[in-house]
Amino acid sequence: MALSRLSSRSNGIARPFSAAFNRFISTDTTPITIETSLPFTAHLCDPPSRSVESSSQELLDFFRTMALMRRMEIAADSLYKAKLIRGFCHLYDGQEAVAIGMEAAITKKDAIITAYRDHCIFLGRGGSLHEVFSELMGRQAGCSKGKGGSMHFYKKDSSFYGGHGIVGAQVPLGCGIAFAQKYNKEEAVTFALYGDGAANQGQLFEALNISALWDLPAILVCENNHYGMGTAEWRAAKSPSYYKRGDYVPGLKVDGMDAFAVKQACKFAKDHALEKGPIILEMDTYRYHGHSMSDPGSTYRTRDEISGVRQERDPIERIKKLVLSHDLATEKELKDMEKEIRKEVDDAIAKAKDCPMPEPSELFTNVYVKGFGTESFGPDRKEVKAALP
Amino acid sequence: MSAILQGAGAGAAAALSPFNSIDSNKLVAHSRSSLSVRSKRYIVAGSDEGTNKSFGSSSLIARRSQPLMIPNAVAATKADTASSSTPSKSGHELLLFEALQEGLEEEMDRDPHVCVMGEDVGHYGGSYKVTKGLADKFGDLRVLDTPICENAFTGMGIGAAMTGLRPVIEGMNMGFLLLAFNQISNNCGMLHYTSGGQFTIPVVIRGPGGVGRQLGAEHSQRLESYFQSIPGIQMVACSTPYNAKGLMKAAIRSENPVILFEHVLLYNLKESIPDEEYICNLEEAEMVRPGEHITILTYSRMRYHAMQAAKTLVNKGYDPEVIDIRSLKPFDLHTIGNSVKKTHRVLIVEECMRTGGIGASLTAAINENFHDYLDAPVMCLSSQDVPTPYAGTLEEWTVVQPAQIVTAVEQLCQ
Numbered sequence: 001m002a003l004s005r006l007s008s009r010s011n012g013i014a015r016p017f018s019a020a021f022n023r024f025i026s027t028d029t030t031p032i033t034i035e036t037s038l039p040f041t042a043h044l045c046d047p048p049s050r051s052v053e054s055s056s057q058e059l060l061d062f063f064r065t066m067a068l069m070r071r072m073e074i075a076a077d078s079l080y081k082a083k084l085i086r087g088f089c090h091l092y093d094g095q096e097a098v099a100i101g102m103e104a105a106i107t108k109k110d111a112i113i114t115a116y117r118d119h120c121i122f123l124g125r126g127g128s129l130h131e132v133f134s135e136l137m138g139r140q141a142g143c144s145k146g147k148g149g150s151m152h153f154y155k156k157d158s159s160f161y162g163g164h165g166i167v168g169a170q171v172p173l174g175c176g177i178a179f180a181q182k183y184n185k186e187e188a189v190t191f192a193l194y195g196d197g198a199a200n201q202g203q204l205f206e207a208l209n210i211s212a213l214w215d216l217p218a219i220l221v222c223e224n225n226h227y228g229m230g231t232a233e234w235r236a237a238k239s240p241s242y243y244k245r246g247d248y249v250p251g252l253k254v255d256g257m258d259a260f261a262v263k264q265a266c267k268f269a270k271d272h273a274l275e276k277g278p279i280i281l282e283m284d285t286y287r288y289h290g291h292s293m294s295d296p297g298s299t300y301r302t303r304d305e306i307s308g309v310r311q312e313r314d315p316i317e318r319i320k321k322l323v324l325s326h327d328l329a330t331e332k333e334l335k336d337m338e339k340e341i342r343k344e345v346d347d348a349i350a351k352a353k354d355c356p357m358p359e360p361s362e363l364f365t366n367v368y369v370k371g372f373g374t375e376s377f378g379p380d381r382k383e384v385k386a387a388l389p
Numbered sequence: 390m391s392a393i394l395q396g397a398g399a400g401a402a403a404a405l406s407p408f409n410s411i412d413s414n415k416l417v418a419h420s421r422s423s424l425s426v427r428s429k430r431y432i433v434a435g436s437d438e439g440t441n442k443s444f445g446s447s448s449l450i451a452r453r454s455q456p457l458m459i460p461n462a463v464a465a466t467k468a469d470t471a472s473s474s475t476p477s478k479s480g481h482e483l484l485l486f487e488a489l490q491e492g493l494e495e496e497m498d499r500d501p502h503v504c505v506m507g508e509d510v511g512h513y514g515g516s517y518k519v520t521k522g523l524a525d526k527f528g529d530l531r532v533l534d535t536p537i538c539e540n541a542f543t544g545m546g547i548g549a550a551m552t553g554l555r556p557v558i559e560g561m562n563m564g565f566l567l568l569a570f571n572q573i574s575n576n577c578g579m580l581h582y583t584s585g586g587q588f589t590i591p592v593v594i595r596g597p598g599g600v601g602r603q604l605g606a607e608h609s610q611r612l613e614s615y616f617q618s619i620p621g622i623q624m625v626a627c628s629t630p631y632n633a634k635g636l637m638k639a640a641i642r643s644e645n646p647v648i649l650f651e652h653v654l655l656y657n658l659k660e661s662i663p664d665e666e667y668i669c670n671l672e673e674a675e676m677v678r679p680g681e682h683i684t685i686l687t688y689s690r691m692r693y694h695a696m697q698a699a700k701t702l703v704n705k706g707y708d709p710e711v712i713d714i715r716s717l718k719p720f721d722l723h724t725i726g727n728s729v730k731k732t733h734r735v736l737i738v739e740e741c742m743r744t745g746g747i748g749a750s751l752t753a754a755i756n757e758n759f760h761d762y763l764d765a766p767v768m769c770l771s772s773q774d775v776p777t778p779y780a781g782t783l784e785e786w787t788v789v790q791p792a793q794i795v796t797a798v799e800q801l802c803q
Contacts, residue, residue, distance in 0.1 A: 112549075156588060182530075210535060
């Protein structure tokens with residue numbers, strides 16, 4: 001998104017020496033091949049190759065968007081502590097590579113449905129920062145008009161189906177969307193994301209059974225961050241190989257901190273789902289924050305573990321190293337980009353803070369759809385309303 | 390499936406007359422073919438046990454050779470009957486489950502987005518034959534046999550509805566939908582609201598519920614009481630072939646999620662319905678029998694008990710007004726209110742449990758809105774707060790019987 005701003009000049013010059021703020025970065029789309037950090041582990045299928053086709057534009061895009069996502073989540077953290085965001089707030093920092101890699105492999109016709117850790121996926125699907133912060137603070141301009149909150153982000157025009165609070169309930173919904181895609185002969189797939197905690201839900205296996213029976217283009221993606229709130233995966237699952245749990249359904253285990261591995265896996269999964277039916281992807285990822293803002297995240301894991309992952313596997317650092325090693329930008333340029341992102345986020349927050357709260361009458365809108373004989377009747381045939389003080 | 394409807398209690402043999410007539414001219418062949426042995430989960434066709442000697446023959450074979458056909462059970466004593474129930478001159482006679490099937494088939498013909506999903510709805514034809522023949526006509530992708538996983542296939546129906554399909558989800562027995570409660574409550578009812586209006590969920594969730602013929606506690610559930618406080622859904626209960634077809638069509642066309650409650654014992658009701666296309670309003674109540682002295686509010690099977698009691702009451706000199714509320718959520722307080730303003734006395738007859746049922750909510754709504762018009766406290770006759778027992782005599786006394794309705798009316802009209 002921002003690259004169009006930054007790349008106003010022609011291709012070819014890879015190393016500008018201008019120190020101006022809107023500096024020029026190469027937008028060369030010549031392919032770069034990147035090796036994923038780890039090979040894929042496959043169950044009942046042939047794993048895709050480790051070499052991923054990318055371009056410098058994509059690399060910088062990845063960096064920028066992931067940095068934006070990271071910054072957005074950190075800002076949400078501060079807002080929550082300032083009591084501007086209430087209730088539950090589940091942050092995605094550390095897991096950005098999954099959102100980014102998935103977006104790079106699919107189109108907006110492919111559907112994504114996820115659970116409550118949905119801020120970054122919403123952003124990846126084309127949502128704006130303003131919509132995110134407004135919704136988090138319960139303002140009118142939010143993506144769900146302030147009535148959904150952190151766990152209910154939706155974007156229908158980009159086929160983003162949310163945003164669900166109840167663990168595991170989104171998986172049957174996702175398989176239903178895949179069913180509709182097959183019914184309408186759309187040649188699109190659905191990615192139903194869930195966590196390692198939700199992987200033990202029965203409805204998941206029920207939905208998987210139906211999807212396999214009816215050959216639905218459903219891809220079940222387990223974002224395995226190894227903790228189901230406070231319970232480590234080895235304490236919750238007898239078999240923590242979530243990609244194998246589909247039994248008769250093929251699976252692929254992916255390093256979820258490597259955006260290119262995610263991209264390759266999602267592309268592979270999409271091709272598979274369109275031809276042969278459902279497939280399970282397990283993204284081995286990690287979240288730095290606790291389960292939600294009410295969870296410090298340190299009672300069930302050590303700080304050393306968190307900082308260890310941050311040092312060795314951080315997705316943004318990996319992209320940064322790739323950018324630097326391919327000479328696509330200098331350190332300073334990347335730092336400038338980050339500063340710019342910070343400013344963008346702060347601006348969005350300020351704008352969202354100015355946004356008004358929803359009107360009281362909004363309490364009763366969107367409960368029912370107006371239409372074929374569907375008005376609520378009171379005793380005098382007027383709509384049922386209560387007078388608010 | 391010849392579920393045999395017996396409207397009255399064991400004792401009141403005299404009151405059995407309208408339901409006793411065996412119309413041997415109109416044998417329904419297909420109901421016999423489905424009487425094969427099924428798994429325990431299914432409903433046994435017409436239990437033979439003890440109580441109802443009034444049919445004369447107690448042998449199952451004899452009964453199967455002459456399945457009981459229930460003529461239009463709304464035997465009104467006055468030349469009244471609401472226009473909505475009046476058979477038109479050029480109509481055709483059919484049973485309630487056939488009316489549901491007709492409505493469903495017409496809507497599937499009309500809109501290619503309508504599909505049906507449920508257990509054994511496809512090749513088997515539906516355990517109550519509501520979807521019989523549809524799989525052959527529309528194919529496996531539109532009439533889907535699901536495995537036994539209510540939670541998942543209800544969720545899938547809702548997910549498909551988010552994209553614009555219009556699934557009709559069948560619970561083989563309403564009680565099984567308790568397994569899908571999370572999907573119905575959180576996703577079905579709330580998604581339109583929490584997405585700020587982006588998604589509509591035009592599903593229809595339907596299935597038979599209510600106390601049947603000795604089906605046991607788990608298969609005699611009345612789920613309307615559990616679902617009634619879910620915001621965002623509508624609930625309707627059908628009671629005659631006419632309104633069954635009309636409500637089915639309206640529910641499918643509605644953009645809101647609608648739960649259509651059918652009753653296990655009403656599937657073989659026979660009525661003549663119009664040939665031309667018609668739809669019933671989802672939020673309107675049906676005036677079954679206008680009257681002056683007391684308003685009896687009822688729905689589903691209890692309508693027939695109320696009408697039976699009405700006959701007795703008329704003989705005793707009372708003039709009850711019987712309204713089939715049909716719309717369980719939201720209540721049609723307009724029709725109900727007009728009636729209360731006229732009669733000043735209300736009796737609610739329902740099949741839900743005493744605690745927290747539809748009657749309880751309706752009592753509260755009437756008291757809140759029409760308190761000034763009431764001459765007597767609102768009385769509510771509901772089922773007892775017990776799991777439905779298996780024994781026939783006990784089962785009869787868990788639900789409201791016409792004799793109790795008569796007593797209640799006499800009490801209220803003093």
